[in-house]
Amino acid sequence: MEHKLVDHLFRHHSGKMVSVLTRIFGLSNLDIIEDAVQDTFIKASISWRKEQPEYPEAWLTKAAKNRVLDIFRTLKAQKNNLPDITQGTDAIAINELFLDSEIEDAQLRMIFTACHPQLDPRDRISFALKTVSGFSTKEIASALLTKDETIKKRLIRARKAIQKSAIQFNIPQGKDLYARLESVFEVLYLIFNEGFHSNNKAQLIREDLCSEAMRLCKLLLKHKQTRLPESYALFALMCFHSARLPAKTSVDNEVLDLKQQDRTLWHFPLIQLGNTMMHKAVETEDFSCYHYEAAIAAEHLRAHTFKDTNWNKILQWYEALYALQPMPSHLLTMAVICIQNKDYKQADSYFKQLLPQDLEQRAYLYYAAKADYYMVINDMENALTFIDKALETVTNSLEKDFLLKKKTDWLKSTNSF
Amino acid sequence: MKNFMMIFVGKEYTDLGLSPEDMQSRMEKWFAWGSKMESAGILRGGEALTPQIRRIVGENRTVTDLTSAEVKEIVGGFYLIEAKDFDAVQEIAQDFPDYDLGNTVEIREIMVFDR
Numbered sequence: 001m002e003h004k005l006v007d008h009l010f011r012h013h014s015g016k017m018v019s020v021l022t023r024i025f026g027l028s029n030l031d032i033i034e035d036a037v038q039d040t041f042i043k044a045s046i047s048w049r050k051e052q053p054e055y056p057e058a059w060l061t062k063a064a065k066n067r068v069l070d071i072f073r074t075l076k077a078q079k080n081n082l083p084d085i086t087q088g089t090d091a092i093a094i095n096e097l098f099l100d101s102e103i104e105d106a107q108l109r110m111i112f113t114a115c116h117p118q119l120d121p122r123d124r125i126s127f128a129l130k131t132v133s134g135f136s137t138k139e140i141a142s143a144l145l146t147k148d149e150t151i152k153k154r155l156i157r158a159r160k161a162i163q164k165s166a167i168q169f170n171i172p173q174g175k176d177l178y179a180r181l182e183s184v185f186e187v188l189y190l191i192f193n194e195g196f197h198s199n200n201k202a203q204l205i206r207e208d209l210c211s212e213a214m215r216l217c218k219l220l221l222k223h224k225q226t227r228l229p230e231s232y233a234l235f236a237l238m239c240f241h242s243a244r245l246p247a248k249t250s251v252d253n254e255v256l257d258l259k260q261q262d263r264t265l266w267h268f269p270l271i272q273l274g275n276t277m278m279h280k281a282v283e284t285e286d287f288s289c290y291h292y293e294a295a296i297a298a299e300h301l302r303a304h305t306f307k308d309t310n311w312n313k314i315l316q317w318y319e320a321l322y323a324l325q326p327m328p329s330h331l332l333t334m335a336v337i338c339i340q341n342k343d344y345k346q347a348d349s350y351f352k353q354l355l356p357q358d359l360e361q362r363a364y365l366y367y368a369a370k371a372d373y374y375m376v377i378n379d380m381e382n383a384l385t386f387i388d389k390a391l392e393t394v395t396n397s398l399e400k401d402f403l404l405k406k407k408t409d410w411l412k413s414t415n416s417f
Numbered sequence: 418m419k420n421f422m423m424i425f426v427g428k429e430y431t432d433l434g435l436s437p438e439d440m441q442s443r444m445e446k447w448f449a450w451g452s453k454m455e456s457a458g459i460l461r462g463g464e465a466l467t468p469q470i471r472r473i474v475g476e477n478r479t480v481t482d483l484t485s486a487e488v489k490e491i492v493g494g495f496y497l498i499e500a501k502d503f504d505a506v507q508e509i510a511q512d513f514p515d516y517d518l519g520n521t522v523e524i525r526e527i528m529v530f531d532r
Contacts, residue, residue, distance in 0.1 A: 005445060010437035038437075042430045045440040046465045046494075049447035136436030 005056055008208075010041050012215075013057065014134030017064040019106035020097055022131075025071060027113065027162050027169050030131070032074060036067045061098055068094065107132055108219055108226065109169050115183040118165040119158050124187050125194075126151050127158040133212050143205045144194060177225060184220070185234055185290065188213050196241050196248075210245065214238050232281035233290040239274030240297035243267045249398075257402075259306045271301055292321035311341040328358035329365075336369050344377055364394040368403060380414060418499050420461060420527035421506045425493045425513070427520025429468045429485035446514035454498060454509065463496035493520075497527070 014037055021033040040063045044056075053059040096102060114128035125144070129135040137155065141148045161167075172180045195209025217235045220226040247265035278294055296317045303309040315337050322330040331354050338347035351370060356363040367390035374383035387407050394400045430440060454460040468485035485491045500506045503524060510522045 005441060008438060008441075010441035014437040039431075041437050041440050042435075045430060045444040045447075048444050049465060050451060050463070052448060134437050136434065136439070138434075139436050139438065 005052070009056060009060075010044075011134040013060050014038075014041065015110075015132045016103045016107060017060070017067075018131050018134070019110040020103055021064065021068065021071065022169055023097060023106040023109065024068060024094060025075065027167060029071070029075065030159065030162075032071055034131075036071050037064065040064055040067055065094075065098060104219055104222060105171075107216075108223055109171055111184055111187075111216060111219070112171050112180055113162065113167055113169060114158075115180055115187050116162070116165075116167050117180075117183065118161045118167060120154075120161070121183075121186075123154040123158040123161070124183070125190055126154040128187055128216075129191065129212070130155055132216065135212075139205075143198075143209050145198070171223075171225065181220075181226060181228070181230075184226075185230060185288075188217050188220075189234060189237075189290070191216075192238050192241070196245070207245065210238070210242055214242065229281050229284035229286075230288045230290055232277045233288055233294050236274045236277035236281055237290050237294035237297055239270045239277060240294060240301055243270035243274065243301065258300060258309075263304065266301065274298065274301075287320070287324075289321055289325045292317050292324065296321070309340070311337050315341070328354055329362070332359065332366055332369055335373070339369070339373055339376060342376075344373070347373055361395070364390045364399070364403075367393065371406075375410060380410070383410065418501060419529075421498055421500055421503075422525045422527060423496045423498065423506065423510055423513075424523040424525065425495065425515070425520060426490050426523055427493065427515065428518055429491055429493060431468055432486050433518060443514050446512070450512040450514065451496075453512065454496070459498045459500060459509070461497040461499055463494065465494040466492060490521075 017037045018033055022030060025033060110132045114124050126140050129140045137148055137151045141151045192210055192213035195206045198206045217238060220231045221235060243266050246267060247261040281291060296314055299310055299314050315334060318330055318334050331350050335347045335350035356366045359366050367386045371383045371386035371390060374386060390403050394403060470483040472481045506524045513522045
């Protein structure tokens with residue numbers, strides 16, 4: 001009798017229903033649709049207090065279907081030109097849109113809408129999390145460490161862009177498909193990274209973002225047109241990173257770097273899944289940046305201990321990645337790898353191609369890496385100067401604690417001489 | 418044993434813009450609370466109320482229709498339970514899921530009339 005609901009049932013269902021209803025009523029009615037779906041959940045959350053239905057998901061879908069009729073009446077009252085969906089073939093067609101495969105199709109359309117070039121790149125993530133994933137503005141704000149107001153503005157801007165350019169609710173075809181897919185990959189990658197690298201103290205939110213990105217990426221893999229080597233590579237990358245999530249923070253919620261992580265906590269099934277995905281991803285000649293990133297992540301997982309890490313191999317992958325995507329953060333990483341590999345000359349040559357401001361708000365990572373560099377070449381004075389610079393510029397408290405601890409350890413080690 | 422009513426007063430979910438995730442977790446807490454009282458054999462009844470209000474006031478029987486959004490507080494529902502005294506009900510009321518929304522539980526004893 002007492003059965004717990006599937007985790008995130010409401011959230012996921014909200015994303016599904018908003019997508020399906022948008023397919024029926026069009027993007028121009030998104031506001032009405034979102035309100036209607038919200039109402040369904042309020043109704044469920046109150047009427048289920050006493051007794052949960054035997055098939056909660058079916059209940060919600062039915063409620064959403066009934067909402068279709070309510071919305072239809074609302075729209076009809078506003079004198080929109082709508083077909084009569086309450087009877088006949090249209091009614092049958094609508095029932096079919098609620099089949100699982102069609103729901104997934106509708107969600108894909110919504111993802112593609114969120115990634116439309118007419119939307120500002122910053123607004124895409126918020127819009128996707130709201131409409132496809134069923135996050136509230138407050139949840140998005142806390143996940144992205146932004147203010148509620150900022151997210152509200154982004155959502156309004158996204159909606160305006162959609163209305164203004166009369167974006168169609170579909171999956172683009174031909175050449176447009178690939179261009180749009182690039183943006184879809186990017187948005188999913190960013191959502192995942194927000195979760196994985198997030199500075200957010202709340203572990204739950206981080207995991208939510210990662211699993212959400214994976215869920216959406218899986219949708220890409222299910223659809224014939226979007227099942228590309230690059231999609232597999234992105235999914236493999238997410239699997240490899242997620243496998244390490246349980247080991248990423250200590251019991252006291254401290255950030256642990258690869259060196260300190262307890263490798264027995266890595267989630268083996270996800271590594272296996274990642275490997276399978278990777279096999280499918282490499283059935284191509286052209287490797288994307290996701291291919292290289294996944295290869296790097298896999299290389300880390302291959303090492304039983306930190307010492308066993310094959311840094312040469314990783315450096316090779318990074319060189320390839322940098323050639324494809326010349327980002328300053330890759331240079332910094334390569335410098336860090338060379339430090340690990342005790343190739344200090346090469347590390348220095350990477351540092352020389354970099355300026356702290358290239359890394360913008362992550363400049364502290366540059367200072368911290370340089371501090372490490374000076375430490376290993378026994379230049380304590382410079383090491384301390386740079387770690388202080390890192391401490392001045394770091395904003396995230398977990399990272400700050402991490403750096404402070406490092407500094408204290410260094411000071412202790414010198415005092416003992 | 419006496420009978421008590423726990424009356425839930427405050428804001429409606431409709432007016433708070435709660436997320437689906439939040440609603441699910443609240444609903445699960447309500448459900449758990451209800452089951453707990455039921456298995457303890459103290460639950461005598463209870464209902465949730467819709468947010469529509471029709472108010473009739475004064476000599477002239479003036480009628481106003483309101484929704485929860487237009488009033489400061491609204492009674493959202495109630496439970497009827499059997500308990501020893503106010504303290505026992507207070508203990509039971511600890512599990513009310515919506516204190517963090519600023520909502521209130523009001524405990525009232527059901528009056529018993531002598532025959």
